[in-house]
Amino acid sequence: MTGSKGAPLLQVRDLRVAFRRRGEPETVAVDGVSFDVAAGQVVGLVGESGCGKSVTSMAIMRLLPQRGVHITGSVKLDGEELLTLSDARMRERRGRDLSMVFQDPLSSLNPVIPIGLQITEVLRRHRGMDKEKAREAAVELLDRVGIPDPRRRITAYPHQLSGGMRQRVMIAIALACAPRLLIADEPTTALDVTIQAQILELLKEMVAETGAALIMITHDLGVVAGLCETVNVLYAGRIVERAQRHRLFGTPRHPYTHGLLRSIPRLDAPAGEALEAIPGSVVDNVPWTHACAFAPRCHRSVERCLEVTPAGETTGGRLLRCHNPVPASAE
Amino acid sequence: MNGADSADGRAAGGAHEEGIARERGPEHVHDHSVDRGVDRGVDRGVDRTSGSSGEPPAEPLLDVRDVAVHFPIRRGLVLDRTIGHVFAVDGVSLRIGRGETYGLVGESGCGKSTLGRAILRLEKPTAGQVFFDGRDIAPLKGEELRTMRRRFQMVFQDPMSSLDPRQSVQSLLTEGMKAHGLTRGAAADGKRLRELVDAVGLPAAALRRYPHEFSGGQRQRIGIARALCVEPDLIVADEPVSALDVSVQAQVLNLLERLQAELGLTYLVIAHDLAVVRHVSDRVGVMYLGGLVEEAPSQALYDEPLHPYTRALLSAIPVPDPELEDRRERILLTGDLPSPAAPPPGCRFHTRCPWRQPERCDTERPQLRVVEGTVPGHRVACHYAEEIRSGALRPHRVEPAVAEDVLGPGAVPDQPGSVTEILGR
Numbered sequence: 025m026t027g028s029k030g031a032p033l034l035q036v037r038d039l040r041v042a043f044r045r046r047g048e049p050e051t052v053a054v055d056g057v058s059f060d061v062a063a064g065q066v067v068g069l070v071g072e073s074g075c076g077k078s079v080t081s082m083a084i085m086r087l088l089p090q091r092g093v094h095i096t097g098s099v100k101l102d103g104e105e106l107l108t109l110s111d112a113r114m115r116e117r118r119g120r121d122l123s124m125v126f127q128d129p130l131s132s133l134n135p136v137i138p139i140g141l142q143i144t145e146v147l148r149r150h151r152g153m154d155k156e157k158a159r160e161a162a163v164e165l166l167d168r169v170g171i172p173d174p175r176r177r178i179t180a181y182p183h184q185l186s187g188g189m190r191q192r193v194m195i196a197i198a199l200a201c202a203p204r205l206l207i208a209d210e211p212t213t214a215l216d217v218t219i220q221a222q223i224l225e226l227l228k229e230m231v232a233e234t235g236a237a238l239i240m241i242t243h244d245l246g247v248v249a250g251l252c253e254t255v256n257v258l259y260a261g262r263i264v265e266r267a268q269r270h271r272l273f274g275t276p277r278h279p280y281t282h283g284l285l286r287s288i289p290r291l292d293a294p295a296g297e298a299l300e301a302i303p304g305s306v307v308d309n310v311p312w313t314h315a316c317a318f319a320p321r322c323h324r325s326v327e328r329c330l331e332v333t334p335a336g337e338t339t340g341g342r343l344l345r346c347h348n349p350v351p352a353s354a355e
Numbered sequence: 356m357n358g359a360d361s362a363d364g365r366a367a368g369g370a371h372e373e374g375i376a377r378e379r380g381p382e383h384v385h386d387h388s389v390d391r392g393v394d395r396g397v398d399r400g401v402d403r404t405s406g407s408s409g410e411p412p413a414e415p416l417l418d419v420r421d422v423a424v425h426f427p428i429r430r431g432l433v434l435d436r437t438i439g440h441v442f443a444v445d446g447v448s449l450r451i452g453r454g455e456t457y458g459l460v461g462e463s464g465c466g467k468s469t470l471g472r473a474i475l476r477l478e479k480p481t482a483g484q485v486f487f488d489g490r491d492i493a494p495l496k497g498e499e500l501r502t503m504r505r506r507f508q509m510v511f512q513d514p515m516s517s518l519d520p521r522q523s524v525q526s527l528l529t530e531g532m533k534a535h536g537l538t539r540g541a542a543a544d545g546k547r548l549r550e551l552v553d554a555v556g557l558p559a560a561a562l563r564r565y566p567h568e569f570s571g572g573q574r575q576r577i578g579i580a581r582a583l584c585v586e587p588d589l590i591v592a593d594e595p596v597s598a599l600d601v602s603v604q605a606q607v608l609n610l611l612e613r614l615q616a617e618l619g620l621t622y623l624v625i626a627h628d629l630a631v632v633r634h635v636s637d638r639v640g641v642m643y644l645g646g647l648v649e650e651a652p653s654q655a656l657y658d659e660p661l662h663p664y665t666r667a668l669l670s671a672i673p674v675p676d677p678e679l680e681d682r683r684e685r686i687l688l689t690g691d692l693p694s695p696a697a698p699p700p701g702c703r704f705h706t707r708c709p710w711r712q713p714e715r716c717d718t719e720r721p722q723l724r725v726v727e728g729t730v731p732g733h734r735v736a737c738h739y740a741e742e743i744r745s746g747a748l749r750p751h752r753v754e755p756a757v758a759e760d761v762l763g764p765g766a767v768p769d770q771p772g773s774v775t776e777i778l779g780r
Binding site: 189216219245249284 | 570674678683687
């Protein structure tokens, strides 16, 4: 929770990830993304499918395949460049300094190995604990993430646990070495709302307790509203708006953020209020190279939007990539 | 065609005020244009107001009475014994009026989809009756059921897996029309198809294309057109938007609403997302472990949820408003949904309920009842609804229960030493 204000914990600069396949034009999934995460800070990456939010996290974790993927830019953790790190050194840092919680715990846990062993593996590998010690630590971790009767559960296989329990195990594994940065990629999307509330609460507690920074990747604006200090909104591989959460939700300036907030049915909205849908779908975008990718779906688009790529401009702590933003005084 | 006529003829007996609009005399049989649908919608506009007054309708289009669907759990190859049942749906009654939208919410495994499938007779109910337009469809089979099915259609969650990838949109839409004898020559069908795709907001050129050529939202539009092509009265939409991107969900929800207004459709919308359900529904039923725990006009349910489960569910939904999120009080439920194969006795929710009281909650299953002083049509299945409402009962801590049936003793071997050890190297 105490981070020095000087250098951020994680510094992502101009991250660009392109997928190349022979005989096809390259697909740019992430296109010049830059953001910082301070120690102990909770940062949100929000966007729809295909906006590049997951690819960003995979690139930071260095989990993308090396063939066919072209990554440029810089990702610095504690000042150390991760993108050029040797595989051996990266393995050492991954799991110890930065770790990740994935969307679907059933496919990210090993189905033929008891969960206890999957936790102790991390502890023995990174913290050099012996079998007995690691086992005790695993029991303690399971207890901390709220798994009842952890001493017995430790021998259970992933399929014997419910979805919520599995996600708790994933969080226990991710937090086993007290990492300084935790990336959670849609950690609650596969769960029911009541279980989602439990997991979000757990993540909040864990982050506060261990002082780890958290990057929360989700499509659910409601999830970030209650959790993240700073929110980045991604569209087609670029950050279109970034602001502190109260400002972003209070006065969304980018037409995409604005439209998204208006198009979701809300529990607290007056009855019978019509939804303002954003026309088209994500596939309708034009590449960022010579225009704004959101322009074809944008109700505020002007001629310039289809001719000049809008640059990201930061004013008063808000990053905005738009030629014709929603006026700040709207509503 | 005769099958359809006789089926409708009998059905009309139960609901005669609709007789004119729905009569399918021989001269009307071939009149299936969307325009006609619009006329019908006007006729039914009157009914809609009565349907959304809050009270369950007196003469409903769909009347589900005490329906149960139990799936046997079998074990053994030779003997094939039934060793238990999954009580997916266990005694649900609900009524849906014409032109009304009924929303069914609940978490995964609560039986909402099975109930929807049982209503459409895609699953045979173990017990209970399903009256559609005054006629019990639960015992129907064969040709009678097939012809009846024209009137109730389904929109599925995942349009990609529910549309045949090898059929063009045109052939997908014509198939249902052919099956129910609604075709009437290439020219007229072509016109009807163009009207259909236009009604769901797709260009006429879409007819020649195949499902994979469309985006998720467009595919869901095709799924809706496919359901509409046989002119149904009731559409059961099972998670119609949960597979779609957030910016596209609103498009599909708005489309469903517009079609209802134009064609006078009746909807049963099944979803896990309370915000979506509240937005589209006139009345909402909340399911938990195979039973309805609360039913109310949608606004009343959100204004004053009476059942502890509904309260917890509502408080768990994240709202995209930081101010509100910071202020909100969450009722966090502990533990997971108990197994529907071994539902808890008494109130199904008592294992997780923060308001649970000893004895009665554990032994007596509460029935849906009206609570004094609430909106008409608001019913709840809780013994202590009044006390919880007035604040006389305060929530208490609940210890998460360990699901014994999942992890029996000796189910797993003793702790091996390492990952490599267990993999044999």
